[in-house]
Amino acid sequence: MGELKLMKGNEVIAHAAMRCGCDGYFGYPITPQSEVMETLMLKKPWETTGMVVLQAESEVASINMVYAGASCGKKVMTSSSSPGVSLMQEGITYIAGAELPCLLVNVVRGGPGLGTIQPAQSDYYQTCKGGGHGDYNLIVLAPASVQEMNDFVDLGFELAFKYRNPAMILSDGAIGQMMEKVELSDFKPRWTDEEIQKISGSWATTGKTADREQHIITSLELDSESMEKINHRIQAKYRKMEEEEVRYEEIQCEDAEYIFVAYGSSSRICQKSIEIARAKGIKVGLLRPITLFPYPTKAIAKLAERVKGMLSVEMSAGQMVDDVRLAVNGKIPVEHFGRLGGIIPTPDEIVEALEQKIIGGK
Amino acid sequence: MTEEIIIAGFGGQGVLSMGKILAYSGVMQNQEVSWFPSYGPEMRGGTANVTVIVSDNRISSPILNQYDTAIILNQQSLDKFESCVKPGGVLLYDPNGIANPPTRKDIKIYKVEGTEEATKMGNAKTFNMIVLGGFLKIKPIVKMENVQKGLEKSLPERHHKLIPLNLQAIKKGMEVVEEVK
Structure with missing residues (x-):
């Protein structure tokens, strides 16, 4: 690991992509994530690592370029913000259906519709509960710092290839736009053709040779019996992820009587709220899901056995709170607090919500 | 220290770049830093603000509603942020264009x-560095040698001659800053 830099979250996504051996980035500009492609265009990785960077004519085109690159066993990615990611949903479910690995980045802004360009977390349902049609899930990583914007690019690709499933970094305008200290990953070379053959040779369209059958990449299977089998195979991967890939962080939970559940930038603000609340004598801790799918259901259920209540803090009207309630299963009160449309809650507001909705509400 | x-x-x-130089100076002396800008549809003449945190410890929230120090460069910002300074905190402002000075x-x-x-220095663009100098006189949270390194890191090489x-502008700010009683 190298020198410490001060960088925006979005810039870091670009640097991490170049350093992790990414083969191609296909995107279309949209605030608040445009710095990803701007940084790539400025750094011209096609002259150094050979990575392709292409501005597509729309998000619909860029996700289909990702679909094509992924079919060849290449490490490919795109990034966008909420309205752009909505446009990509068809491509995303096709990629999930065809069981292809790729990395998607959503730097979420306030919706619905074109909404605002300010930070929000109102795409949780879209990201974790479908978005596109059919029974599929994305592997969802929620960075809470600029450092994690670096770390999760490599991790996202690793998990995507391990499970042959698209991975998404669900960030937001605050993490994308803010600068923090970051230690960028070391450079890894792009995979050679031989390496791709070794890693993905059993399925990727690398060019048919005489000694093997054709590889056909498709999400179409008109025979229902076969399609059910494919679905069962895909579902089995999700169950395995739920067993093996759950990631979360517990902060000051040991002696906590109350718990904030929050991811991404909300989890950072909650840490300040913990300082404020504890100064008032309220014992509160934080459970921060790092993977939103698979979700840390068991960890939340375990905490529910010994705390008095939980507050799900999200910059949304209450989406992740559903998963907290499912995990808690009625044992203790679970409420939601959030601001909408691009407004970031203040640490004081969150403490007040805890006092009113959970402590005073019991 | 936070x-x-x-x-x-x-x-x-130069609001955002002042913040960036301050944050980079913190990085240079191995502190934790965060820099969070308002990034609305801002443009020249619109309002802009940035939250900078420099700390010896891990930074919790990069987004705040109470500050140890407010550095205020126009009337709208004074109206908005005077009430957000923590009791006992510092408000530093440039009186140019301020019709209603702070009252707390x-x-x-x-x-x-x-x-x-x-204007006296003959380069209006040094304005933000003069203000930064004023702040560093009141709160010397970063050493001058690290500010110099911070400038080297945050300015593109073609501007290093500046x-x-x-x-010099930072030193001038340190000389001219004064407490308002």
Whole structure:
């Protein structure tokens, strides 16, 4: 690991992509994530690592370029913000259906519709509960710092290839736009053709040779019996992820009587709220899901056995709170607090919500 | 040590770059830093602000509603952020264009004639560095040698010839800042 830099979250996504051996980035500009492609265009990785960077004519085109690159066993990615990611949903479910690995980045802004360009977390349902049609899930990583914007690019690709499933970094305008200290990953070379053959040779369209059958990449299977089998195979991967890939962080939970559940930038603000609340004598801790799918259901259920209540803090009207309630299963009160449309809650507001909705509400 | 700062003014005044230089100076002395800008549809003449935190410890929230120090460069920002300074905190402002000066009695108020001194120096763009100098006189949270390194890191190489001028402006700010009683 190298020198410490001060960088925006979005810039870091670009640097991490170049350093992790990414083969191609296909995107279309949209605030608040445009710095990803701007940084790539400025750094011209096609002259150094050979990575392709292409501005597509729309998000619909860029996700289909990702679909094509992924079919060849290449490490490919795109990034966008909420309205752009909505446009990509068809491509995303096709990629999930065809069981292809790729990395998607959503730097979420306030919706619905074109909404605002300010930070929000109102795409949780879209990201974790479908978005596109059919029974599929994305592997969802929620960075809470600029450092994690670096770390999760490599991790996202690793998990995507391990499970042959698209991975998404669900960030937001605050993490994308803010600068923090970051230690960028070391450079890894792009995979050679031989390496791709070794890693993905059993399925990727690398060019048919005489000694093997054709590889056909498709999400179409008109025979229902076969399609059910494919679905069962895909579902089995999700169950395995739920067993093996759950990631979360517990902060000051040991002696906590109350718990904030929050991811991404909300989890950072909650840490300040913990300082404020504890100064008032309220014992509160934080459970921060790092993977939103698979979700840390068991960890939340375990905490529910010994705390008095939980507050799900999200910059949304209450989406992740559903998963907290499912995990808690009625044992203790679970409420939601959030601001909408691009407004970031203040640490004081969150403490007040805890006092009113959970402590005073019991 | 944790210093939570809001810098607010017009777009084009160098609000964001002042914050970046301060944050990079913190990085240079191995502190934790965060820099969170308002990034609305801002433009030259609109309002811009940035929250900068420099700390010896891991930074919890990069987004705040109470600050140890507010560095204020126009009237709108003064109206918005005067009430957000923690009791006992610091408000530093450039009186140029301020019709209604701050009135709080429970904080320390300082002024720095950034606009005027920059004009005297013959380079209006040094304005933000004069104000930064004023802040560093009141709260010497980063060493001058690290500010110099911070400038080297945050300015593109083609502008490195301007670093001595920027340092001179910071020193000028340190000289001219004064407490308003």
